[in-house]
Amino acid sequence: YQTAYLKCYYEAEFLTALFNNRITKSDKIKHYLAYAKEENIPVLPPDINKSKTLFSTDGKTIRFGLAGLKNVGVGLIDSIIEERNANGDFKDLADFIWRVDSQALNKRCIESLIKAGAFDCFNRPRSQLMAVYSIMVDRALERKKKSMHGQMDLFGDIIEDTKLIEENEYPNIREYVSNVKLQYEKEIAGTYLSGHPLDAYLNVIKNFNFNSSLIPSDSVDDDIESENGNDENTILTPQPLSEDEELQEEEVLYGGLNNGDSVTCGGVLTDYRVLTTKKGDRMAFLTIEDLTGTFDAVLFSKNYEKYKELLVKDSLILIKGKFTLRDDKKPSVTIDKIEQLNDESKQEEHIEEVEIQKPKKLCLKYNITDGVVHSAVKKILSAYNGIDEVYIKDTASNKAFKMDTFVSIQDSLIFQLETILNKDCIKIV
16 A cells, blocks of 8 residues: 555656666666656656766656666766765866766766766757867876876966867767767667657657557566565455456457557667578568567568568668467567658658668768778768668778678768768768
8 A cells, every 4th residue: 555655646756766776777767768758757868967876856757867877887976976066066078077086987988978968968069079078088187197296387386277178179060960869878878868769750650550558568567566575464366357358358458459450560670680490481570669668570581581671770660560469479560561761751641662772882982091080980880780882982092992881871870970071072872
């Protein structure tokens, strides 16, 4: 009764406790975020001036805890909060880097905080902060070192220049496009924080007759039970359901869908596995994330060859297929057709099957002997696995060659390349 009372009258605080008990399990965090959305409980993103170590409540809202971010250790968080409590909010990134204990702070932590949006309170684009944070850290360490050795300026004062960067040193680059920001957030927090890649396709999604919410999963109530355990004096005797009740329960669970019913659904292709059958044919098992959770889909061999080129991780896909129920297994979708969700899809009320596009060619021109630029290009390309070919013209030798890397050409890929290469050095054929 105490648990039910707390959940009813202190729902935000109760859900916060669940977040903190599962703070290192991103799948649970994702599940609780979906539950909070259903219950109209706002979960605010991480904020370097407001977040605590764990998830916390602020009135009827929940604030994301810094310990839920990858590469951000508890020792660093303790140092951040101690400094913040002692000397007030951080004014900007330079102020943060200068004030936080250098022994606890490192570049990897700062990069994670930027990607998660923890510095958005400084009203500076994340893309600009990513471009300059490394320089700031180096300058802070150098000046703190000089200060420790008592070096003085011409007037005999100890050197303590806390201004680590001039305004004109921030690069004049655009903010990351939405999909890039969301990918970074998921990389660090295990879930999207400022939105969802499917938000732009709500007019398409409204026509779907299936989503992950129709599949039973571990509920918040199940997690409550696992935390509290059952009262040792209570004997739980399951009551058998009548045949009519069983049918009603199944209808509630699956939204009235029966085995073999046609469904339209889709989302982010978060993962897939390709297997070879005994006959030597290939098939794939897909994990799809939509706005309410995840569901499984199966691409059998008869359709695998037709749609295998659309199996690109983190791509947005639309699926047409059959709702499939099997004994003792979670419901899934057997795929008949796969289509890409793209900008054209946003304008469509009814989506027709599209032809699979032929591979394109991404042509880049730069000096490959510049190790910094070459490494940055390869790192960006590696995040966009796909079927499009990549060609590079080396400006040093004036020779062109084809890379072994294959990418999925997207606006976000081109945007990231434009942060290190001139626009006229990037072409799509």
